[in-house]
Amino acid sequence: MTLKLPEPYASxxxxxxxxxxxxxxxxxxxxxxxxxxxxxxxxxxxxAMAAWEQNVPVRVLGGGANVxxxxxxxxxxxxxxxxxxxxxxxxxxxxxxxxxGGAGLTVLARKCQTRGLSGLEWAASVPGTVGGSVVNNAxxxxxxxxxxxxxxxILEAEHGxxxxxxDDLTYGYRTSILKARTDKxxxxxxxxxxxxxxxxxxxxxxxxxxxxxxxxxxxxxxSLGSIFKNPVGDYAGRLIEAAGLKGYSIGGAxxxxxxxxxxxxxxxxxxxxxxxxxxxxxxxxxxxxxVRLEMEIEMLGEW
Numbered sequence: 001m002t003l004k005l006p007e008p009y010a011s012x013x014x015x016x017x018x019x020x021x022x023x024x025x026x027x028x029x030x031x032x033x034x035x036x037x038x039x040x041x042x043x044x045x046x047x048a049m050a051a052w053e054q055n056v057p058v059r060v061l062g063g064g065a066n067v068x069x070x071x072x073x074x075x076x077x078x079x080x081x082x083x084x085x086x087x088x089x090x091x092x093x094x095x096x097x098x099x100x101g102g103a104g105l106t107v108l109a110r111k112c113q114t115r116g117l118s119g120l121e122w123a124a125s126v127p128g129t130v131g132g133s134v135v136n137n138a139x140x141x142x143x144x145x146x147x148x149x150x151x152x153x154i155l156e157a158e159h160g161x162x163x164x165x166x167d168d169l170t171y172g173y174r175t176s177i178l179k180a181r182t183d184k185x186x187x188x189x190x191x192x193x194x195x196x197x198x199x200x201x202x203x204x205x206x207x208x209x210x211x212x213x214x215x216x217x218x219x220x221x222x223s224l225g226s227i228f229k230n231p232v233g234d235y236a237g238r239l240i241e242a243a244g245l246k247g248y249s250i251g252g253a254x255x256x257x258x259x260x261x262x263x264x265x266x267x268x269x270x271x272x273x274x275x276x277x278x279x280x281x282x283x284x285x286x287x288x289x290x291v292r293l294e295m296e297i298e299m300l301g302e303w
Contacts, residue, residue: 001032003056003077009047012036019069022061022080024127025265026222027274028069029301031078038082041100041189045155048187051077052157059300060187062102062129065225066136068278070301071271081131081187086111094194095150101131101188105138113207118198119148124207125214127225131188135178136296137171141210146171150192154178157185174229174296219256222265227278228293236293237261240281243288250277275303 003013013035019028033056037044051058057076061067081102088097096117099108105123108130112120122141123133132138133145134152152164170177178186228236240246240260247257249266251273256262263277282293 001056001076003033003051003054005047005050009035009043017078019064019074019078022078023064023067023069023224024222025068025224025269025274027265027269027271029071029073029271031074033077034080035077036080036082037102041083041085044079044081044083044102044187045161045189047077048079048155049157051079052185059184060131062132063104063127065127066132066138066296067298067300068224068271068274070299070303072302074301079187081129088115088117091192093150095192097193097195099130099191099193101129101134101190103130105129105133109207112195113200113203116197116200116203117195118203118206119143119193119195121203121206121210125211130191134169134188134191135176137174137176137179139174141213144171148193148195150194152188152192153190155187155189157183161189217259219258219262219264223256223262224297226261226296227263228261228282229296231291231293234291235261236285239285239289239291239293243281243284245281245284248277248280250280253277255281271301275299 013033015033016030017034018030020026035047037047048058059074059078061078061080083100083102085100086103086108090096097112105126105128109120109123122143126140128138137144137146149166154162154164156162230236237260245255246260248255252265252267252269253273254264254266256264263274286292
C-alpha cells in the first residue's frame, strides 16, 4: 500500500515501524506506514485527508494508552497526533482554554494550574491526550472530560471540519458517540473547556493528592491503564481480586499484584499474551461472580 503526500510530508513517512515504542504497554507489531504530526493541526489534517481520499486506512494514536495493538501490526497508516498546543483566553459562555487533540492531559492540567484554572486536577499524571479523552470520556477521581468540556472540533473524512457540542457527543461512562462509531474516519483537532478560577496553590494541592493516590494504588511500569470498565455499583479491580487473579500471569503479561484492573507487561509480553490474559480474567470473574466485565481498552490491528 502506498500514500502520496506533498513535501515535506512525504519524506516523513516511516515504513514497517514497530508500534511497541509508541504505546504505553510497549506492545504491538509494526505499522505498515507511520506518520507523526508535530507541527500543526494543518499538517495533521493534510495527511489524514490525503490518506482518506486515497482509500488508505487511517488509525489515529495519541499517547498510545488504552489500545492493544496486535502482534501482526496494523495495515495502512498509523497517524500519531503529537500536535501540542494550548491557548488561554476569555471567550463566550465561560470558555477559557483551548487545547489541540495531541496535547497531553498531564501537561494541560499543569498549565491550567499555573493559571489558576480548576477542573482538570483529575488529569494530573493520567496518560493520554486530549483527543483520546474526548473520544473515550476519560476520567479519574470522580470526574471526567465532559465535566468541563464545551465543544470539540472534529475532522471527518466525508464532511470536513465539524463542531461537536457536549450534547452532540452523547457521553456515557467511558464512552461517546465518537467511540461508538465503526468507521473511525475522523480525528479530534481541538477541544474547548470552561474552567473555574481558583487559587493556584489550592489546585496544586488537589493535584498532588491525586498523584499520590495514583502512585499508592496503581502499579508502575508498562501497562494500558484500566483494562475493564467498572460495572454499575462495583469495581472491576475488586471483582478480579475476589476471583484470586492478582499476580496471575500468561507469558510475559501479569495481572498486577497492586491493582487487579491493571495488566502489566512484566517480561517482554506479546500482544497475544496480553489478550489471552484479558480473556482469562474476564472468564474467571464471570465464573466467580456472574459479572461479565466490559473492556475499556480498544483492540487494534489484525487478530
